[in-house]
C-alpha cells in the first residue's frame with residue numbers, strides 16, 4: 276500500500292484491463308467452450324478492456340483472423356506438434372491457434388508472437404502446458420505460411436480438399452460454392468470467392484426511406500439506391516443510426532428487400548408479410564418502403580426473443596407494424612390467400628455470410644443442410660398458400676448452397692406448375708440498381724449476389740407469383 280489513491284487506482288486499472296491478446300484469447304475460449312458468436316462478443320470485450328485504436332484493431336484481427344483460419348491452423352499445429360489436435364489440451368490449443376495466426380497470418384515478430392502468447396497459458400492456469408506451447412510455436416515459426424501450406428497439400432488430390440487447405444475452408448463448403456458458381460457458368464471465380472470470404476467486409480448502412488437519405492451517411496454504395504458506406508469507427512455512433520433513421524445492413528440484404536418492394540408499383544392498402552423477420556434488418560427497410568407506398572406490413576418470427584428485436588427495429592420506423600410470434604409453416608393454413616407481397620428470408624446455413632461470422636465455417640457441417648432444406652421447402656409452400664393470386668413472393672437465402680436455393684425452387688416449380696410461376700428477379704434488379712450488376716445466368720430469373728463480385732453477402736433471390 277502506498278497510501279496514494281491515484282497510484283492505487285492506476286494499479287487497479289492495470290489489474291482489470293486486459294491486453295489485446297488476452298481479449299482475443301477470452302473470445303476464442305468462449306467460442307470454443309460456449310459456442311459464442313465472436314462478432315457479438317468481441318465488441319463488448321473491447322469496451323470492457325477499454326481497448327481503442329491500434330490495440331482494438333490488433334485484438335480484432337487476432338480474433339477474427341484466428342477464427343476464420345482455425346481449420347488451417349489446426350492442421351499446421353497437428354503437424355508441428357506431431358499429434359492429433361484432439362490430443363491437445365483445449366486451452367493450450369486455443370493459445371496455439373492465436374500464436375499460429377500471429378506467426379503465419381499477421382506480420383507479428385516471432386519473439387512477440389511466441390513469448391507473449393505463451394504467457395496466456397499462465398493466465399489461463401494452464402501453466403503445465405507452457406513448455407509444450409512454446410516448443411510448438413517455435414517449430415511453427417521456423418517456416419512461413421506458404422511453406423506450411425505446401426506441406427499440408429502433399430499427397431492431397433481431391434480439388435475441394437486442396438482448395439479448402441489453400442484457403443482455409445472446409446472441403447464440403449468449397450464443394451457447395453464450386454457447384455453454385457459452376458451452375459452460373461462462373462466456376463473460374465472460386466479462388467476469388469474463397470479469398471473474399473477471408474477478408475473483413477466494409478460496413479454498409481441503409482438509409483431508411485422517409486427518415487434519411489444515403490448522401491447524409493457517407494459515400495454511396497454501387498448498387499442499392501438506399502446504401503452508403505460507413506466511415507471508420509463505430510457505425511452505431513453515427514447520429515442518424517443512433518436516431519433509428521439508418522441501420523447497418525449489407526448491401527445484398529438491402530437489394531433483397533428492395534427487389535420485393537419495387538418488383539411492381541405499390542397499390543395503397545396492399546398487405547405485405549415478412550414471414551421470418553428476426554432480427555428485423557429487412558423488415559425495417561420493408562416497413563419504410565410499405566409506409567411510403569401506403570402498404571401494411573406484418574412481421575412474423577418464430578423465436579420470441581428475435582421477435583422482440585424486430586419490434587425494436589421497427590419502433591422508430593412505424594410503431595403500427597404488427598409483429599407476431601408464430602411458426603411460418605402454418606401461416607398458409609391460418610391465412611390463405613391473404614398477402615400481396617411476402618418475403619421469405621429463410622433460415623439457412625449462412626454460407627453466404629462467412630466474411631461476417633468468422634467461426635461459422637468450422638461450426639457448421641454438411642449434415643446441417645438437409646434439415647434446413649426441408650424447413651425451407653415447408654416454409655415456401657406455406658408462404659405460397661398465404662399469397663394472393665397474382666401476388667409476389669421473394670424467396671431469399673444468405674446461402675448460395677444449391678440445395679438451399681435452386682433445388683428448393685426447382686422442386687416447387689415441378690410440383691406445382693399450375694399454381695406457381697417464376698418472375699424475373701434479375702430484370703427487377705437491373706431496373707433498381709444504381710449501376711449494372713454483373714449477374715450470372717440462373718434458371719427462372721433467379722439472382723445470386725457474391726462477396727467477390729459485388730462486395731455483398733452471397734444472397735440468393737428468387738421471385739415467384741401465384742397464378
Ligand SMILES: C[S@@+](CC[C@H](N)C(=O)[O-])C[C@H]1O[C@@H](n2cnc3c(N)ncnc32)[C@H](O)[C@@H]1O
Nearest residue numbers: 551552553554555556557577602603620621622
Ligand atoms: C435468415 S433469418 C431472417 C433475417 C431477417 N430477415 C433480417 O433481415 O434481419 C431467418 C429467421 O427465421 C426464423 N425462423 C426459423 N424457423 C422459422 C419458422 N418456422 N417460422 C418463422 N420463422 C422462423 C429464425 O429464427 C430467423 O430469425
